[in-house]
Amino acid sequence: MQKNDSEMLAALNHFTRRAHTLEEVYLFDLILCDNEIDRDGDCFSEQALKAMQKLFVGVTGIFDHNLKSGNQTARIFRTEVLTDASRRTKTGQPYQYLKANAYMVRTNANADLIREIDAGIKKEASISCAASEQICSICGTNRLKQHCGHIKGRSYQGALCYTTLDGISDAYEWSFVAVPAQKYAGVTKTLGGSTAAQPETKMLERALEAASGTLDKLTDALRKDVIRLCYRGGETACAKALADSTIHMDAEALLKLRQSLLIGAQAQSEREAAAAKANSQLYPQKNAASASEPLPAMDEFRMHRKKEGDAR
Numbered sequence: 001m002q003k004n005d006s007e008m009l010a011a012l013n014h015f016t017r018r019a020h021t022l023e024e025v026y027l028f029d030l031i032l033c034d035n036e037i038d039r040d041g042d043c044f045s046e047q048a049l050k051a052m053q054k055l056f057v058g059v060t061g062i063f064d065h066n067l068k069s070g071n072q073t074a075r076i077f078r079t080e081v082l083t084d085a086s087r088r089t090k091t092g093q094p095y096q097y098l099k100a101n102a103y104m105v106r107t108n109a110n111a112d113l114i115r116e117i118d119a120g121i122k123k124e125a126s127i128s129c130a131a132s133e134q135i136c137s138i139c140g141t142n143r144l145k146q147h148c149g150h151i152k153g154r155s156y157q158g159a160l161c162y163t164t165l166d167g168i169s170d171a172y173e174w175s176f177v178a179v180p181a182q183k184y185a186g187v188t189k190t191l192g193g194s195t196a197a198q199p200e201t202k203m204l205e206r207a208l209e210a211a212s213g214t215l216d217k218l219t220d221a222l223r224k225d226v227i228r229l230c231y232r233g234g235e236t237a238c239a240k241a242l243a244d245s246t247i248h249m250d251a252e253a254l255l256k257l258r259q260s261l262l263i264g265a266q267a268q269s270e271r272e273a274a275a276a277k278a279n280s281q282l283y284p285q286k287n288a289a290s291a292s293e294p295l296p297a298m299d300e301f302r303m304h305r306k307k308e309g310d311a312r
Contacts, residue, residue: 012077012103015058026104026114030125032056032079032174034097036089037162041152042134043089045166046081049098052129053079055171061102065128065175073113074104076174090160091137100174126177132167147207219251226254229261233268 005022012027013019032052037043044052061074078101087095104110116122134143138161141148150161223246230243246254 008078008101011101012075015075015077020105024106026106026110026117028074028102028104028117030100030102030174032098032100032125032127034095035093036095037091037160041161042163042165043091044098045164046096048131048166048168049081049096051168052098052127052171053081055129055168056098056100056127056174059171060173062173062175064177065126065173067173073110073176074102076100076102091162122176124177126175128172128174129168130170130172131165132169133165135164135166137162137164147204215251219254222251222254222258223247223249226258226261229258229265232261232265 008027009020009022009025012025033044033049035043035046035049056076056079059076060072061076062068062071063073080099082097082099084095084097089095104114106114113122132144135141136143136148136150138150138156138159139148143163150156152161152163154161226246227243230239230246233239242257246257249257
């Protein structure tokens with residue numbers, strides 16, 4: 001037995017009721033998580049990785065985060081945080097990851113699973129942990145306590161928005177999964193590890209409720225404007241029917257109707273302007289005569305002067 005094997009066997013036997021031999025157990029390594037930005041726009045801080053290095057020792061492995069005891073299949077007996085200086089994360093930091101050594105007891109029931117692990121079929125892993133901090137990379141706000149409005153994955157003045165997970169207080173389990181969140185470690189994070197609503201969920205619900213109230217107010221104001229446009233041509237039966245129909249319209253439908261009414265109003269204004277211009281061109285002499293027609297007082301003055309001339 002090599003020295004490394006004996007050390008690993010001694011470490012895993014801390015979790016067994018009796019000492020096991022290498023022939024009785026199956027050992028394998030896995031990467032639990034890293035400091036790269038994952039598909040969810042999250043990454044773990046160096047402090048978080050070091051905290052989980054201690055917390056995940058002795059944690060059981062299951063399938064698809066199903067917490068039934070019958071799904072227990074393996075156990076982690078040693079962990080370490082490693083740095084790959086040849087690789088850089090999207091943020092330019094040296095790539096760091098949490099590596100774990102796990103074991104299973106060889107049985108007839110898990111023989112197929114062992115073969116699938118060796119063949120690379122069962123490969124992706126996922127963790128469930130408790131994190132008290134989700135720090136926005138743009139403003140430094142803890143998203144679990146306050147919504148900052150920045151959206152993960154977007155750039156703000158050239159800076160990518162993502163969330164750094166920190167304040168790890170517990171490690172619940174790790175699982176074999178089909179679709180992981182992290183590209184390299186295959187990690188899916190369940191913050192809090194329970195089905196109860198998380199602080200971030202509650203915060204998002206409050207933000208959604210506030211946004212919904214604002215949308216309702218804007219929709220009401222838009223509806224009033226559309227009704228005003230409906231009666232622009234007069235209080236006709238058609239105008240009333242169209243105005244009444246706005247009661248059941250949402251904001252998108254109201255915007256479309258408003259655009260149509262504005263186009264119709266513009267066309268009507270253009271027709272009226274064209275008609276006025278055509279009228280002035282059709283009767284230019286009448287219009288000119290009307291414009292130069294003398295006032296009645298001027299006519300009386302001229303008649304008076306004419307009578308004076310005849311008398312002379």
